[in-house]
Amino acid sequence: MKTMNDLRVLDLGWVWAGPLVGAAMAALGAEVVKVESATRLDPYRLRGVEREEHWGENKREASPSFHKLNRGKKSLALNLKHPDARGVLLALVEQADLLIENYSAGTLDRLGIGWEVLRGANPSLVALSLSAGGQRGRWKDLRAYALVTTAMAGYESLVRYPDEPALGGATFGIADPNISSYGVMAALAGLWRAQRTGQGAYIDLSGIESVVGVLGAALLEESASGPAEVVLQVGGDDEWVVCVLGAGQEDALAAAVGHVPLGESRGADRGALVESVRAWAKDRPRDAVVVALADAGVTVAPVLRVDREHGAGGGSLSRKKVVHPITGESSFLPSPWGEIGGGHPAPLFGGDTPAVLRDWLDMDDGEIRRLADAGILA
Amino acid sequence: MGKVSLLEGLRVLEVGAGIAVPFAGRNLRLMGAEVCRVPVLDEQAEDRLPAALRGWLDDGKRKGAGRPDASGFDLVIADGRAVDAVGPVDGALVSVLDMPPLASLPDGLADSAVLSAIAGATWAMGEVGRPPLSMPAHTAAFLAGVVFAGNSLGLLLRGESGRHHSSGLLSIASFVDQNSTSYLHSGIGWRREGRRAAGSAGIYPYGIYDCADGQVALIARSKRDWHGIAAALGAGDVSRRYPDPFEIAQSLADVVDAELRPIIQRLSRAEILETAERDGVLAVPVADLDDVESYNNLVDEREFWDFGAESRFPGLPFLVSA
Numbered sequence: 001m002k003t004m005n006d007l008r009v010l011d012l013g014w015v016w017a018g019p020l021v022g023a024a025m026a027a028l029g030a031e032v033v034k035v036e037s038a039t040r041l042d043p044y045r046l047r048g049v050e051r052e053e054h055w056g057e058n059k060r061e062a063s064p065s066f067h068k069l070n071r072g073k074k075s076l077a078l079n080l081k082h083p084d085a086r087g088v089l090l091a092l093v094e095q096a097d098l099l100i101e102n103y104s105a106g107t108l109d110r111l112g113i114g115w116e117v118l119r120g121a122n123p124s125l126v127a128l129s130l131s132a133g134g135q136r137g138r139w140k141d142l143r144a145y146a147l148v149t150t151a152m153a154g155y156e157s158l159v160r161y162p163d164e165p166a167l168g169g170a171t172f173g174i175a176d177p178n179i180s181s182y183g184v185m186a187a188l189a190g191l192w193r194a195q196r197t198g199q200g201a202y203i204d205l206s207g208i209e210s211v212v213g214v215l216g217a218a219l220l221e222e223s224a225s226g227p228a229e230v231v232l233q234v235g236g237d238d239e240w241v242v243c244v245l246g247a248g249q250e251d252a253l254a255a256a257v258g259h260v261p262l263g264e265s266r267g268a269d270r271g272a273l274v275e276s277v278r279a280w281a282k283d284r285p286r287d288a289v290v291v292a293l294a295d296a297g298v299t300v301a302p303v304l305r306v307d308r309e310h311g312a313g314g315g316s317l318s319r320k321k322v323v324h325p326i327t328g329e330s331s332f333l334p335s336p337w338g339e340i341g342g343g344h345p346a347p348l349f350g351g352d353t354p355a356v357l358r359d360w361l362d363m364d365d366g367e368i369r370r371l372a373d374a375g376i377l378a
Numbered sequence: 379m380g381k382v383s384l385l386e387g388l389r390v391l392e393v394g395a396g397i398a399v400p401f402a403g404r405n406l407r408l409m410g411a412e413v414c415r416v417p418v419l420d421e422q423a424e425d426r427l428p429a430a431l432r433g434w435l436d437d438g439k440r441k442g443a444g445r446p447d448a449s450g451f452d453l454v455i456a457d458g459r460a461v462d463a464v465g466p467v468d469g470a471l472v473s474v475l476d477m478p479p480l481a482s483l484p485d486g487l488a489d490s491a492v493l494s495a496i497a498g499a500t501w502a503m504g505e506v507g508r509p510p511l512s513m514p515a516h517t518a519a520f521l522a523g524v525v526f527a528g529n530s531l532g533l534l535l536r537g538e539s540g541r542h543h544s545s546g547l548l549s550i551a552s553f554v555d556q557n558s559t560s561y562l563h564s565g566i567g568w569r570r571e572g573r574r575a576a577g578s579a580g581i582y583p584y585g586i587y588d589c590a591d592g593q594v595a596l597i598a599r600s601k602r603d604w605h606g607i608a609a610a611l612g613a614g615d616v617s618r619r620y621p622d623p624f625e626i627a628q629s630l631a632d633v634v635d636a637e638l639r640p641i642i643q644r645l646s647r648a649e650i651l652e653t654a655e656r657d658g659v660l661a662v663p664v665a666d667l668d669d670v671e672s673y674n675n676l677v678d679e680r681e682f683w684d685f686g687a688e689s690r691f692p693g694l695p696f697l698v699s700a
Contacts, residue, residue, distance in 0.1 A: 003535065003536055003537050004532065004535050004536045005536075007535075016556075020556075024528070024532075028532045028535070028536065029536065043599060043600070048580070050624065051624055065556065065557070068555070068556045069556060115699075134697065139655070141655050141658070142654060142655065142662065143658060143660055145597050145599060145660050146597075147584065147585075147595045147597045147660075147662075148595070148597060148660060148662050150595075151586070151594075151595035151662050151663065151664045151665065152662050152663070152665055153665065153670060154665045154666055154667045154669060154670040155514075155517070156586060156595060156664050157593075157664055157665065157666040157667065158514035158515055158667075159503060159511060159514060160511075161504075161505075161508070161511070165586075165588065165593060166586055166593055166664055167503075167504070167505065167511070167586065168585060168586040168595065168664070169503065169584075169585065169586075172499070172502065172553065172554060172556075172557040173494070173497075173499040173513055173517075173518070173521075173550060173553055173554060174513065174517055174521065177521070177553035177556070178521055178524065181521060181524040181525045181528060181549075182524055182694075182695055182696065184525075184528040184532075185405060185409075185524060185527045185528035185531065186384070186409070186694075186696050186698070188528055188531035188532055188534075188535060189384035189385050189409050189531055190384050190698070191535060192384070192385065192388070192531060192534060192535055193382075193384045193385070193386075195535070196387070199700060200700065201382050201384065201698050201699065201700050202698070202699050202700070203696050203697075203698050204696060204697045204698075204699070205695055205696035206695050206696065207695075209692070209695030209696075210695040212670055212692050212695070213520075213524075213692045213693075213694070213695045214517050214520035214521055214524065214692075215515055215517065215520075215667070215670075215692065216401075216431070216434055216435075216520065216691055216692055217397075217431055217515045217516045217517075217520070218514070218515035218667055219667060219670070219671065219691060219692065220428070220430040220431050220434060220691070229491050229512060231509040231510065231512075233509065240500075240501070240509060240510055241495075242491050242492070242494075242495045242500060242512060244488040244491045244492070246488065299488045299491075299492065301478070301491065301492040301495040301496050302495065302496065303495045303500045303501045303510055304495065304496050304497070304498050304501060305498070305501050306498035306501060306502060306554060306558045309498075311498070311554075311555050311558050312497055312498040312499075312550075312551040312552070312553075312554035312555040312558055313496065313497055313498065313547060313548070313551030313552075313554075313555070314496060314498075316478075316496065316547065317545070317547065317548055317551055332555060333548065333551055333552040333555040334548065334552070335552065336525050336529065336544065336545065336548045336549040336552050337525070337528060337529050337532055338529070338532060338544075340536075
């Protein structure tokens with residue numbers, strides 16, 4: 001049986017959801033080859049640097065978003081629209097354990113490399129397709145951008161102030177990451193089975209369904225009313241803490257801020273208590289509020305600021321550094337799936353093309369040059 | 379193509395607390411694993427989770443009792459607050475999810491608010507000048523559970539044994555981190571200000587607009603997207619006068635919003651969805667939970683919904699064939 005370090009992954013993903021699955025596989029120790037083409041560049045190679053002309057020809061190597069989603073991978077340039085590229089891809093598929101793609105539904109079929117063809121080339125291959133509505137369903141033609149999936153799945157309707165219209169904009173925490181997380185789980189399950197049985201599988205994953213998949217508590221009405229969440233403004237500019245008040249915690253909170261204990265009619269008294277807490281907290285330093293309430297037995301957390309507290313997670317998580325040959329040093333949070341093989345920077349476009357073709361396919365330099373001259377490795 | 383249970387033959391012991399680990403166990407079970415759940419927190423804590431949610435999380439699992447014993451299982455998944463109750467592991471793989479320390483509330487409903495706050499997600503949600511908003515409906519804890527399920531399978535594939543810890547906080551924070559560089563780099567604020575929403579990364583439009591019978595979401599990721607949306611909605615004149623979505627995001631969002639809003643308000647959600655499907659533009663209705671529950675099946679040929687006695691609950695979001 002192969003272990004993760006022996007596994008080979010072809011990552012045909014682009015933008016966010018697909019590449020994040022590949023990044024997870026790299027972090028777990030697999031050899032991951034990003035298959036990409038300059039004829040239709042991964043938009044994330046330019047994400048955030050679209051208008052930064054000072055990069056010149058290196059612009060496609062400069063995106064911080066691309067770097068974070070493609071650490072630990074190799075890059076192979078292959079123009080899948082070239083009629084002779086299909087043979088190269090299928091030869092690579094013969095050597096692969098997992099193929100990841102998140103093109104619009106039906107794209108692999110149109111390129112002549114649909115599941116039946118892939119399975120014919122490698123019966124033990126696991127292939128993972130990520131799309132908005134699945135490959136065959138009623139919404140198969142929707143493009144799977146984050147807000148499409150979260151809006152259609154009902155998630156955005158929950159991001160609102162009470163009695164106001166939906167505000168939205170929470171996709172960074174739930175859309176692509178959620179789709180990728182389901183994708184990683186399913187792909188690893190498929191690989192586990194393939195290692196035991198030698199049989200591959202095709203996983204057709206819907207982004208919209210992935211978002212609905214984590215809304216179980218909201219869809220179960222009884223669960224929608226959990227403990228009350230109270231957001232308190234504290235001293236300083238745009239500083240906040242979150243309290244979660246469960247059964248019995250109102251009295252602990254009342255004691256902490258010097259409010260009279262709640263009586264029998266807790267619902268009526270809770271509003272007055274919350275106002276007392278707000279007045280108590282508003283000029284106190286954030287961390288002092290957190291300590292005081294935690295000491296009193298209240299569930300409380302500071303609202304950490306991404307912009308000035310060492311990024312997401314504040315200082316409680318160790319950031320790692322990586323040096324990219326074009327952009328230099330940057331830091332990132334480790335992959336939540338591990339960090340066995342993700343320490344290398346994101347690859348330069350096509351930078352590993354000859355090496356992968358030699359290692360995976362025993363191709364000689366003359367053949368590689370012929371493919372390049374024919375515009376296949378582009 | 380036949381249906382496939384990917385984890386048939388895998389025996390999992392779930393030592394649960396909160397939401398995340400039981401949700402990981404639920405997903406492993408839905409993929410075919412045999413899952414035995416041993417509750418280890420006191421009964422009062424168990425009862426704090428609403429019965430319907432507990433039933434959904436535990437559906438199809440065997441229920442064990444007493445001190446959890448790892449023998450006979452391929453994989454133990456455990457909440458860090460409960461793992462010390464696990465007996466001798468004898469070479470078994472114990473995958474442990476560490477959640478941020480909480481002052482109380484071991485029922486897990488607080489986990490999500492805490493994860494969202496200290497991961498940086500809460501600070502980024504809401505309007506400028508108003509209180510921030512947490513990730514809703516405990517989704518941070520559910521998402522941590524999905525990541526943890528994958529994490530545990532990764533350990534299994536690596537041939538690991540003994541205890542391995544993973545961080546629930548890292549699950550959410552690493553995702554926020556993937557976007558943070560881009561937002562800070564582009565100079566667009568995280569908190570909502572007009573249409574300059576978190577997620578835009580400097581390209582207009584990205585956000586939610588009122589339409590004739592509800593709300594719709596508009597998303598552009600390129601100049602081409604912006605012009606496509608405008609043309610499809612009958613606002614081609616607006617995009618001709620404001621052709622650069624980057625410039626709009628930086629300084630003209632309110633001006634262009636004022637022109638776009640009346641046009642969108644004349645269209646229904648169904649008309650906009652039809653346009654999106656026909657023209658491939660990124661404009662879709664904002665569904666509420668009633669809409670979602672009314673979906674007969676989200677995607678044809680799938681068995682996404684678990685049908686209960688009176689309701690139906692989300693299942694796995696993928697179909698597996700061989």
